[in-house]
């Protein structure tokens with residue numbers, strides 16, 4: 001008798017095992033607008049290839065970011081971000097499992113500090129040292 005394997009008929013491939021990670025960090029040196037734009041452009045390109053979406057803010061010497069995507073991809077990106085020499089005092093506010101993305105249309109988007117805190121109020125607090 002032939003064995004038929006069932007194939008998924010709904011949901012997006014690569015969106016199983018979704019997690020979201022928020023963190024804050026401090027800039028080591030202020031960034032020129034162009035440098036910030038370049039950082040975001042590269043993030044958009046790499047995130048698209050990793051099926052990652054999210055938002056970033058850069059205000060008052062502080063980065064806040066939320067990234068979401070498959071757990072393995074987030075771990076890979078998080079390891080890159082943690083060793084990036086443009087920032088320090090990198091403090092994770094936690095990794096959580098999510099059922100759906102909040103930023104499905106944005107591989108990465110620069111928004112202001114108030115907007116990002118509206119998505120995750122923990123991003124408002126002081127950076128723990």
Ligand SMILES: Cc1cc2nc3c(=O)[nH]c(=O)nc-3n(C[C@H](O)[C@H](O)[C@H](O)COP(=O)(O)O)c2cc1C
Pocket residue numbers: 039042043044046047056063065067077079080081082083084086087108
């Ligand atoms: C605050 C901050 C946020 C970043 N966000 C992203 C991001 O969302 N996606 C990304 O690919 N790189 C991001 N980067 C750049 C990464 O840290 C890293 O330079 C880049 O992914 C290349 O990684 P690699 O050096 O491990 O190849 C960010 C860097 C900083 C300082």
